[in-house]
Amino acid sequence: MTEEIIIAGFGGQGVLSMGxxxxxxGIMQNxxxxxxxxxxxxxxxxxxxxxxxxxxDRISSPVLKKFDTAIILNxxxxxxxxNEVKPGGTLLYDPNGITHHPERRDINIYRIPGAALxxxxxxxQTFNMIIMGGFLKIKPIVLLENVKKGLxxxxxxxxxxxxxxxxxxIQKGSxxxxxxxxV
Amino acid sequence: MGDVRLMKGNEVIAEAAIRCGCDGxxxxxxxxQSEVMETLMIRKPxxxxxxxxxxxxxxxxxxxxxxxxxxxxxxxxxxxxSPGVSLKQEGITYLAGAELPALIVNxxxxxxxxxxxxxxxxxxFQAVKGGGHGDYKLIVLAPASVQEMNDFVDLSFELAFKYLxxxxxxxxxxxxxxxxxxxxxEYKPRWTAEEIEKISGSWATTGKTPGxxxxxxxxLDLDSAKQEIFNHKLQAKYRAMEENEVRFEKIACDDAEYxxxxxxxxxxxxQKAVEQAREKGIKVGLLRPITLFPYPTKAIQEMLKNVKxxxxxxxxxxxMVEDVRLAVNGKVPVEHFGRYGGIIPTPEEVVEALExxxxxx
Amino acid sequence: MTATTEINKIISKENMVYxxxxxxxxxxxxxxxxxxxxxxxxxxxxxxxEMGIQDKTIGISPVGCSVLAYNYLDIDWQQAAHGRAxxxxxxxxxxxxxxxxxxxxxxxxLASIGCAEIIHACNRGENIVVFFVNNxxxxxxxxxxxxxxxxxxxxxxxxxxxxxxxxxxxxxxTEMIAMLPGTRxxxxxxxxxxxxxxxxxxxxxxxxxxxREKKGLSFIEIVSTCSSGWKLSPVxxxxxxxxxxxxxxxxxxxxxx
Numbered sequence: 001m002t003e004e005i006i007i008a009g010f011g012g013q014g015v016l017s018m019g020x021x022x023x024x025x026g027i028m029q030n031x032x033x034x035x036x037x038x039x040x041x042x043x044x045x046x047x048x049x050x051x052x053x054x055x056x057d058r059i060s061s062p063v064l065k066k067f068d069t070a071i072i073l074n075x076x077x078x079x080x081x082x083n084e085v086k087p088g089g090t091l092l093y094d095p096n097g098i099t100h101h102p103e104r105r106d107i108n109i110y111r112i113p114g115a116a117l118x119x120x121x122x123x124x125q126t127f128n129m130i131i132m133g134g135f136l137k138i139k140p141i142v143l144l145e146n147v148k149k150g151l152x153x154x155x156x157x158x159x160x161x162x163x164x165x166x167x168x169x170i171q172k173g174s175x176x177x178x179x180x181x182x183v
Numbered sequence: 184m185g186d187v188r189l190m191k192g193n194e195v196i197a198e199a200a201i202r203c204g205c206d207g208x209x210x211x212x213x214x215x216q217s218e219v220m221e222t223l224m225i226r227k228p229x230x231x232x233x234x235x236x237x238x239x240x241x242x243x244x245x246x247x248x249x250x251x252x253x254x255x256x257x258x259x260x261x262x263x264x265s266p267g268v269s270l271k272q273e274g275i276t277y278l279a280g281a282e283l284p285a286l287i288v289n290x291x292x293x294x295x296x297x298x299x300x301x302x303x304x305x306x307x308f309q310a311v312k313g314g315g316h317g318d319y320k321l322i323v324l325a326p327a328s329v330q331e332m333n334d335f336v337d338l339s340f341e342l343a344f345k346y347l348x349x350x351x352x353x354x355x356x357x358x359x360x361x362x363x364x365x366x367x368x369e370y371k372p373r374w375t376a377e378e379i380e381k382i383s384g385s386w387a388t389t390g391k392t393p394g395x396x397x398x399x400x401x402x403l404d405l406d407s408a409k410q411e412i413f414n415h416k417l418q419a420k421y422r423a424m425e426e427n428e429v430r431f432e433k434i435a436c437d438d439a440e441y442x443x444x445x446x447x448x449x450x451x452x453x454q455k456a457v458e459q460a461r462e463k464g465i466k467v468g469l470l471r472p473i474t475l476f477p478y479p480t481k482a483i484q485e486m487l488k489n490v491k492x493x494x495x496x497x498x499x500x501x502x503m504v505e506d507v508r509l510a511v512n513g514k515v516p517v518e519h520f521g522r523y524g525g526i527i528p529t530p531e532e533v534v535e536a537l538e539x540x541x542x543x544x
Numbered sequence: 545m546t547a548t549t550e551i552n553k554i555i556s557k558e559n560m561v562y563x564x565x566x567x568x569x570x571x572x573x574x575x576x577x578x579x580x581x582x583x584x585x586x587x588x589x590x591x592x593x594e595m596g597i598q599d600k601t602i603g604i605s606p607v608g609c610s611v612l613a614y615n616y617l618d619i620d621w622q623q624a625a626h627g628r629a630x631x632x633x634x635x636x637x638x639x640x641x642x643x644x645x646x647x648x649x650x651x652x653x654l655a656s657i658g659c660a661e662i663i664h665a666c667n668r669g670e671n672i673v674v675f676f677v678n679n680x681x682x683x684x685x686x687x688x689x690x691x692x693x694x695x696x697x698x699x700x701x702x703x704x705x706x707x708x709x710x711x712x713x714x715x716x717x718t719e720m721i722a723m724l725p726g727t728r729x730x731x732x733x734x735x736x737x738x739x740x741x742x743x744x745x746x747x748x749x750x751x752x753x754x755x756r757e758k759k760g761l762s763f764i765e766i767v768s769t770c771s772s773g774w775k776l777s778p779v780x781x782x783x784x785x786x787x788x789x790x791x792x793x794x795x796x797x798x799x800x801x
Contacts, residue, residue, distance in 0.1 A: 020189065020362065023189050023362060024189050026364075027187060027189055027364050031364075032363075032364060033189065033362075033363060033364050034361055034362070034363045035189070035361060035362035035363070036357065036360070036361040036362075037360060037361070059363070059451075060451060060452075060454035060455040060457075060458060060530075061451045061452045061454060061455035061456075061530050062357065062361050062363070062448075062451060063357060063448070063451070063452060063527045063529070064455070064529070064530070065529035065530065065531050065532075066531070153188075153189070154189070206639055207635060207638070207639055209635060235635075235638045235639055237634070237635075237638065239631070239664075240660055240661070240663075240664035241660055243628070243631075243660070243661075244628070244631040244634075244660065244661050244664065245631075247624065247625060247628035247631035247632055247661070248631045248632065248634050248635035249635065250622070250624070250625070250628070250631075250632055250635075251604070251622060251624075251631060251632030251633060251634065251635035251636045251639075252635035252636065252639050254622045254632065254636065255602075255635075255636055255639050255640055257639050259635065259639075273625055274625060274628070277625050281623075388602050388620035388621065388622050388636075389602075389620065389640065389643070390598075390599045390600045390601060390602060390619075390620055390640075390643055391598060391599055391601075391618065391619050391620050392599055393598070393599055397618060397619060397620050397621070398620045398621075399614045399620070399621045399622075399623065400621065400622040400623065401614065401621070401622070401623035402623070403611065403612075403623055
């Protein structure tokens with residue numbers, strides 16, 4: 001199994017940390033993982049994206065053009081990556097702020113109102129884990145128990161009290177993902 | 184399994200330094216490698232192993248601190264990125280001229296000049312062909328994964344002390360900034376004063392023992408005849424490295440009719456390009472130089488029995504390709520494909536370049 | 545009694561009033577007649593000998609006339625790139641805190657190309673001793689202008705005299721260094737008379753004692769001559785130094801904490 005994922009959105013949406021938790025979850029189930037961010041001026045509040053690969057085998061390129069899954073969290077990222085999903089691949093997006101919805105018919109498209117749900121939960125920082133929950137519902141590539149271990153590994157100890165809230169957010173995301181189109 | 188973590192290449196350099204018994208790190212901040220010193224500052228190795236970590240006033244000062252530390256027989260290192268490594272060249276040639284072991288890490292970014300902060304491989308010439316003045320060579324290791332960032336710190340010190348020569352880890356912003364699974368090395372204690380005396384007592388300036396020969400760390404000899412003899416000695420050392428220390432990896436080479444030659448992050452991209460090209464029925468393999476000096480010249484020559492054409496892939500306008508051409512010596516076509524100025528090529532582009540530049544012939 | 549036995553009696557150990565320290569090697573010095581490098585080397589060697597720290601002292605030589613200082617003092621040496629001695633000393637002292645580390649630098653090395661390294665080593669308060677031999681000229685390369693060259697002074701690169709409007713002003717780097725909180729002991733001395741040499745020896749001793757007590761950085765400027773560069777006889781050089789250098793670079797201790 002190899003899953004090549006791009007997660008793209010605004011800086012501050014927790015894109016990089018979501019990728020990190022996903023990668024750590026992969027390690028917890030003995031997979032090879034890579035996490036390759038775009039970095040530099042883009043880090044300062046502009047768009048942020050990270051390529052995450054989980055694989056049972058040695059990972060070749062950490063830098064990719066085409067992806068099995070794209071997780072899209074703003075319009076700029078939609079414009080940039082909608083055509084980079086492999087045919088038969090998956091696109092998950094939050095419709096919040098999206099003006100041009102994806103129209104491809106050769107890929108599976110799902111959406112999740114992550115921003116709205118985070119407001120509902122009263123904590124905007126749960127946003128990325130809601131999205132994660134949605135992703136794992138569609139592609140259960142890592143077990144929830146390994147995500148929990150991944151959270152423990154990637155969060156500093158002082159934030160461990162937030163793990164239950166994160167798990168709750170994952171659950172919420174899992175329950176809230178909607179199918180737009182399947183191949 | 185040992186201590187397995189998800190870490191950035193730059194962070195791993197710092198962690199590996201602490202674990203391999205490094206005595207001192209001297210650096211100056213520059214993107215995209217500042218995490219090396221930042222990680223060390225967070226880890227506070229001075230409290231754990233006694234390792235000294237110091238932010239110098241400049242790259243020039245940092246490399247000269249390395250010269251001072253290396254002169255004491257200590258395991259010392261610095262890290263920087265391209266513009267900073269240019270500033271270090273003076274110190275690097277002095278280290279080579281004084282036959283001092285040290286580790287210099289270059290997390291390469293695009294140039295020339297201030298260039299960009301994005302990844303590149305355009306410092307190959309500087310690392311492999313000289314950089315500073317005079318006839319000298321560095322031992323140059325090119326990691327292609329975060330795991331190798333860990334492994335090559337210890338290896339660099341081992342080789343540097345074996346040959347009394349500075350070693351360089353030539354990496355780039357891709358390997359430095361990405362996170363991968365890494366199994367960290369076991370802790371090795373720092374050398375004691377007695378061990379240093381035993382290992383490097385003939386040259387380390389630790390204070391003259393009464394009655395013993397005094398030690399002078401210098402690259403100066405105004406007598407040209409002696410200087411020539413010294414240069415012969417250096418050249419003999421470099422030939423010994425070529426004989427004993429060449430490292431490379433071959434991927435999908437057994438039945439290869441075509442060959443990619445690429446190092447570091449380009450090699451990772453080429454690995455994917457091999458998969459994609461083979462799906463199209465093109466029998467292509469990858470030869471990945473791990474040591475850039477000494478270069479795997481013979482390994483490339485041995486591939487020429489079956490290979491009809493070679494594409495050197497690097498994030499530069501064509502630097503390493505010259506060493507491939509020297510090895511091949513006109514026997515098969517050698518072409519170059521590169522993206523530069525901080526652009527990372529995609530595997531798809533590499534396959535396309537192979538089709539156009541090599542198969543199209 | 546033969547003449548030889550008579551001489552042997554005269555030079556017997558009991559009659560010895562002065563001896564060359566063994567820390568000073570017998571190698572013939574390359575310095576020009578009248579140059580004070582030799583005297584300063586001797587003073588440092590004597591102090592190292594008297595303090596019994598020969599096996600714990602590491603000298604860092606510069607680029608300039610004293611690049612070959614390692615040929616004269618019987619201790620371990622590092623020879624630095626131009627201006628970088630304080631960086632070498634920083635690492636050496638931090639990695640071997642029990643040692644005595646000193647740099648020996650000229651005015652071009654310390655005040656020009658190595659300005660950043662010396663200022664920052666002083667600012668960090670490294671536990672080292674710095675010897676700064678200021679003769680207001682580049683001796684080794686053939687008498688060019690140094691940062692400390694006086695106004696109007698003729699050098700190979702200021703053949704009509706130093707014009708401060710063009711080249712800036714003679715740099716009082718010792719005064720600058722005394723301002724830095726990292727420095728502990730900053731003094732300006734000379735070595736042209738026996739009295740001056742005696743004073744110099746006292747401060748050299750104090751500086752190495754500061755290292756022993758981990759007090760931080762001691763900085764000793766020695767105002768000196770360069771007969772070859774100044775194109776004056778040794779005697780005239782000393783006169784010129786007293787008339788021109790001492791008023792601009794007054795002797796004395798600037799800081800002693």
